[in-house]
Amino acid sequence: MQFNFSADSAFSFLQKQCDFGPRIPNTPAHVACAAYLEKKLSEYGALVTLQKFDAKAYNGEILHSTNIIAQINPSHPKRIALFAHWDSRPYCDNDAEVNWKSPVLGANDGASGVAVLLELARIWQQKAPSVGVDIVLFDSEDYGTPSFVQNDSEDTWCLGSQYWGAKKPYSVKPIYGILLDMVGGVNPNFGYDVISxxxxxxxxxxxxxxxxxxxxxxxxxxxxxxxxxxxxxxxxILTGIPTIDIIDFSPNRGFPSTWHTIYDTPQNIDKESLKMVGNVLELLIYSE
Ligand SMILES: [Zn+2]
Incomplete structure (x- = not known):
């Protein structure tokens, strides 16, 4: 098979998201990036719907949030869901203490998965897959309780997917789902996550x-x-759509070293990682 997924194009989508700055809910960068993602996905021929919601953060703050849903072949009865989160984290709480209150740029943690999905949307406009695809970009994934605050609760993370899962805003349930998270690092390790x-x-x-x-x-x-x-x-757990996570994590080192640090920048992205994941999804979806 000849692949159309371009590593350079995917990287440019990653860079563009980072150019807005950290995409933290309730900031102008967050608003501007949402508009950009909506526009690009529409330009590539997807049917775009915005699922707006207010989520409550661990500290009580109300996060004005938007899940961005882009449907390819919207009336096709066989559908596959592809997920990523598009927000970035307000705290570098895995970094030196001086950086704990700095936001994460989220080149890998956020922008990488979105970049791969944007590039797929671009190539699917040239040659449509023979199934329906629902691209869902979750918001407010990464606003979970920082490690320097007591009383962590798991449910303070993933607020966008919790909302989407509760509302199930689809008329046809996708037969399966794939989440992309941190797919652009150097020398990534994508293993079998236990929940998947x-x-x-x-x-x-x-x-x-x-x-x-x-x-x-x-x-x-x-x-x-x-x-x-x-x-x-x-x-x-909320929808019953069997869904896996392609995420860079290894039993030896845990998440990549840039995770939740000031080093999660485009300089520390390897385009070839984006390309590998993109090629896998390109082949997979065209084979459906
Ligand atoms: Zn994160």
Missing amino acids: QQFAPEILAKVWSVAHSLGYSQTFVSKTSGSIVDDHYYVN
Whole structure:
């Protein structure tokens, strides 16, 4: 198969998101980036719907939030959902203490997954897949209780997917879902996340087999990585759509070293990682 997914184009979508600055809810950068994502996805021929909601953060702050839903082949009865979060985190709480209150630029943690999905939308305008695809960009994923505050609760994370899962704003339920999170790092390790294994083992097998057919078995590793409560957890428990997470996590190092630090910038992105994930999804969706 000839691939149309362009690493340079995907990277430019990542850079563009970062150029707005950190996409923290209730900031002008966040508003501007939402408008940009809505415009791009519409330009690429998707049917775009904005799901606006107010979420309550761990500290009581009301986060004016928007899940961005872009449908390709909107009336097709067989649908696959592709997810990423488009917000970025207000705290570098995995960094030195002096940086704890600085926002994360989120080149990898946020923008990378969105960039891959934008690039797929671009190529699907040239050649449409023969199934329906629902791209869902969740908001307010990364506003969870900072590590320097007591009383962490898991439910303070993933507010956009919790809202989407509760409302189920679709007329046709997707047959499965794939979440992308931190897919642009250097030398990523995409392993079997325990929650994906629990809820969607057949989807993990299918996606990893596509990756291996492309020669990516060093990156898409057939080993358990960790148990990660990410947006796919809420999609699974609230909607029953079997959903996996493609996320960079290794049992040795945990998340990538730039995670929730001031170093999560476009300089620390490897375009080839975006391309691997993009090619896997391009082949997978055209094969459906
Ligand atoms: Zn994060």
